[in-house]
């Protein structure tokens with residue numbers, strides 16, 4: 001673009017704001033060049049790791065959890081654009097679901113950083129200093145679920161039987177599947193892990209689930225299907241997402257928990273206190289975002 005055109009566009013831009021473009025141009029004389037470290041906020045990022053113990057691998061544990069949270073943030077960034085008030089086209093959905101699948105694959109393919117990348121003995125020492133915190137308390141994981149599917153798909157079997165489909169969201173939350181992990185194995189009481197999590201996040205979960213009712217990712221796909229616009233490509237991408245998020249990630253995660261907590265048959269208590277061996281298995285959870293895209297036989301063989 002010729003310089004004169006640029007100057008004229010700048011004068012127009014600032015003119016619309018009733019500002020003198022020349023003052024802004026003078027400011028450029030003093031502006032410092034942008035740098036990689038400021039733009040990416042590298043120093044801020046690297047100041048966010050605070051191990052609780054002296055075990056070197058606790059640093060690996062913290063950073064990998066942060067990588068997961070950033071990846072979930074990317075995933076939510078895509079989901080936010082295709083849920084809620086927007087009415088995405090089939091092509092827009094294809095683009096977004098491809099991205100979401102890529103982020104989930106990243107998490108699955110990198111989970112060895114946990115399984116292989118930490119000392120077994122050190123992990124089993126430093127983890128005690130983290131009680132009662134648990135990855136279970138990842139709010140972004142729950143936000144992804146809420147955006148992906150009708151809440152009824154996230155209820156326990158009892159919840160699905162007892163509540164009408166249009167029950168208020170706050171009633172549905174009494175039966176949300178992850179509350180099954182909330183009874184402390186040892187005491188029979190609601191676990192502290194769960195209580196703290198609910199106290200901090202449940203109101204915002206209920207608010208989002210209420211606001212997004214009718215326009216979750218699943219319902220956007222159902223809308224396209226009703227209009228005869230849910231083609232094979234999008235259908236397969238959504239099934240792939242279910243497979244990745246609700247079978248493959250839970251399985252690599254469960255295998256890691258088994259390695260550290262049960263490889264010597266000790267069935268150790270997890271930091272969150274759940275009955276984890278049963279609870280974490282995708283076959284037990286039967287969590288599906290797009291149940292109408294699976295046959296009865298496929299559902300019966302979920303994660304087998």
Ligand code: HEM
Nearest residue numbers: 068114134135136138141256257260270271272273274276
């Ligand atoms: C050595 C590595 C890990 C072990 C041994 C482990 C173990 C567990 C266990 C036993 C639970 C059940 C809740 C409890 O009683 O604490 C759990 C839940 C969970 N963890 Fe991990 N975890 C590990 C790494 C991670 C990582 C890196 C993340 C990423 C944020 C993560 C995210 C989650 C989530 C989202 C849940 C809830 C899953 C659900 O409700 O289906 N975990 N973990």
